[in-house]
Each structure stands twice: as structure tokens, then as C-alpha cells.
Amino acid sequence: MISLIMIQLFMFLLLFLLGYLIVKKQAYFLLSGFSAKTEEDQQILIKNGYPQAAGRVLMNSSFILLVGLGLSLFEIPYMIELSWLVMIIYLFVHLLYIGKLDNTKHRKRNSLILKMTIVFTFGILGWASYMGLQPNELSISDNRLQISGFYGVEWPLDEITNIELVDTIPKIQVRTNGFSFANRLKGHFRLEELGKGRLFIYRNSPHFIYIEKGDDYIFINSSDSHETKLWYEEMMNQFN
Template sequence: MFILFFIQLMVVLVFLLIGWAIVKKEAYGLISSFHSRPKEEQEELLHNGYPQKTGMLLILTAFVLLILLPLIFTPFSYALEIQIGVMVIMLLGGFIYLSKFEVSQKRKKSYIISISVAVVTFGILFGVFYLGFQEAEMTLKENSFEISGVYGDQWEYEEITKVELLEEMPEVLIRTNGYGMQSISKGHFKVKGFGSSLLFINKDHSPYLLIKTADDTIFLNSKDAEKTKDWYHQLVEQLDKAE
């Protein structure tokens, strides 16, 4: 939690520093391609207030993120997602607004580019969050079980070496490839005492199903505790049949 806090705090400080340098120190070189433009374009941008408004956008974004920062220490499940969403909306929306202050002959092009970037970015983020927040489901077949969704796969019962129902989730140390949000962990993570593991967990929704196979360590649960327990009992039953 504190690592996440300091990462977000660093983002806030970077936005503040860059915004302050542009507004107070006239460090216009921090604005992409500003110094590579012809002199007359630079003068028109300065006349329109484009650099100053760019700096103020960064400063305003930093202050809003700073206000939202304490959310990660509350029970609110989607604090990080809200913070990321607000930052993206403010920056992309802000750059669309800044197109209004572009040089006159490039204003239309700037609107088209900034709106296109916003649409593509929101589309990608929507897809990522939609897939990431889909709850994993376990399906038991005759000779194997399958976990659905992103990072899901299929394993043979004969591969299983251990099945256990845990009341507490072991400490997750680091994400190596996956979704690591405040409310979910999905994908490949390092777990204390278990090493590299495949997680499909909803945080703070015990119990957690631990499945060890010859090659993988899997942690899985549902927001519905009874469903997690059903998965455990069904797996145990299948393993008993196989013996």
C-alpha cells in the first residue's frame, strides 16, 4: 500500500514540477516540439497562452490527484481505478481543450489528433479494465478443469499435487505479468512462501482456493464465498474419483 502511495506521490510531484517550470520559469522546452517550431509559430502560441495553459493543466491535474491520494487508505475498493481514470480524463480532455489555443493553421489538425488519441486511449483502457474485472470461473470437466478469462488455462486432474482452502491469502510480493489493482489480482505474481504463482483473486473475499500442479501454483476465489467452497469440494471429489 505504501509503495503504491509513494509511486502516486511521485507522479503528482513530477506533474507539479513540470507545470511550475513551464508557468514560472518559462521552460517551454518541456512542451513537446515547442522549440522545433518556426519562430512565428512560437510567438503565436505565446500570444494565445498555449504554454501557460499547458503548465496550468499539469498543475491542476497534480492537485486533483493529490486530493484523491488518501483514497487508497480507505476501504473503497476502486480507489486506484478512480485515480487513473481521473488522470487520463483530465490530461486527454485538457489537451483537446488546448487545441483551441494552437496556431490557427494547425488548430483543426490538433483537434483531430487529440480527439483521436483520446478515443483510442479510452477504448484500450475500457478493454483492459473490462477484461481485467471479469470474474474468473472454474469449470470442471471429465479429465480436467478450466479457468476462464484472461490468463486462464486448462489443467488435467492428474497434474494436481495439492488442493487446499485458505482463509487468508498469503502476501503477494510483486506482479510479474498481470493486473494488480486494489480490488483484484489476476495473472502472474510472486507470492511469499510459494514463489511464482498464477492469481485469479478478488481481494478481501475469503476463502481462497490453492491448487498446486506439477508446473503451476494457482490461487483462485470468487466474491461469493460459497462458490469458492463449491469449487474446492468439486475438485476434491474429482481427485478422489481419480484415485
């Protein structure tokens, strides 16, 4: 969680500083592609107020991240993730709007590039969300534990050192490479007392199966607690 807060704070400071330098110090060269434009095009954009508008968009975007950070410190769930979503939508909508201030000869090309970027960005976000929300299945075959789906893993049964059915998991310190949205957690996380491991869980649907292999571990459950118990019983039958 501390690492996530530091990233959020860094992005707030970065966007605010860029916006401030553009708006207050007229550091227009910080705008992507501005320095590559002809002197004539630069003057047209400045006259139309394009750099100033873009700088204000960056500053306002930074404030959205700051609000999300502040709310997360009050332990309101998902505020950081939500602030990023709101910031991205705000940023793209306003960049499209201020694009009307660009009446240089490359306006159509720049508008097309921005629209393609928007489609690509939301396409990636949509794909990642879809894959992240897909269920993972636990199965045992050929003396191997198999967890299907995104971030799935296979472990030989003879290397598993501990299996437990628990009601809670330790506090999550940071997501190192994974998916986190609403009550769904999937991928690589670092937990208090346990260190790095993998989660495939619905946070609001206890029980959880804890599986340990040396220094590595997995927490997994189903959205249906009855199915979770069936998985656990199947694993215990294999070991017994």
C-alpha cells in the same frame, strides 16, 4: 503495494516537475511538438498563453495523483486507481479546452490528433475493464485443470501438489501483471509469504481455493460462494 506507491510518487514528481519548468522557467520545449513549430507559431502560442495553461494542467494533474497517494496511505481502497481515472479525465478535458488557445494553421490537425488519442485511450481502458471483469471458470478435463478467460491457465493434475479451501488470502504486496478494480483481482500478483502467483478472485466473496504446483500457486473463487465450494469438491473428487 510499496512498488505501486513508488510508481505513484514518481509520476507525481515527474508531472509536477514538467509543469513547474514550463510555468516558472518557461521551458516550453518540454511541450510535445512545440520545438518543431515555426518561430511564428511559437510566438502565437506564447502570446495566447497556451504553454502556461498546459503547464498548469500538468501541475494540477500531479496534485490529483498526490491526493490519491495520500488517501491510499490511510488504507482507503482503490484510491490510487481512482486518482488515475480522475487525472486522465481532467487531463484530456483541459487539453481540449486549452486547444482553443491554439489558432495556428495546424490547429485542426492537432485537435484531431488529440481527439483520436482520447478515443483510443478510453477504448483501451474500456476493453481492459470489460475483459478484467469477466468471470473465470474452473473445470477439469483430460487430466488437466483449466481456468478460462483473461490470464487463464492450464495445469496437469499430476503436477498439482496441494489444494485447500481457505477463508482469506495473504496480504498482496504488488500487482506485477494483472487487473485490479473494485473487489476483482485477476492476473499475476506477489503475495506475502508465497511470492509470485496468480489470482482469479472476488476479494469480498470468500471462500478461496488455493491450488499449488511446486513453487507456483493459484487462488480462485466465484462471485457465488456455493459455486466455489462445488469447484473445490470437484477437484477433491478427482484427487481422491
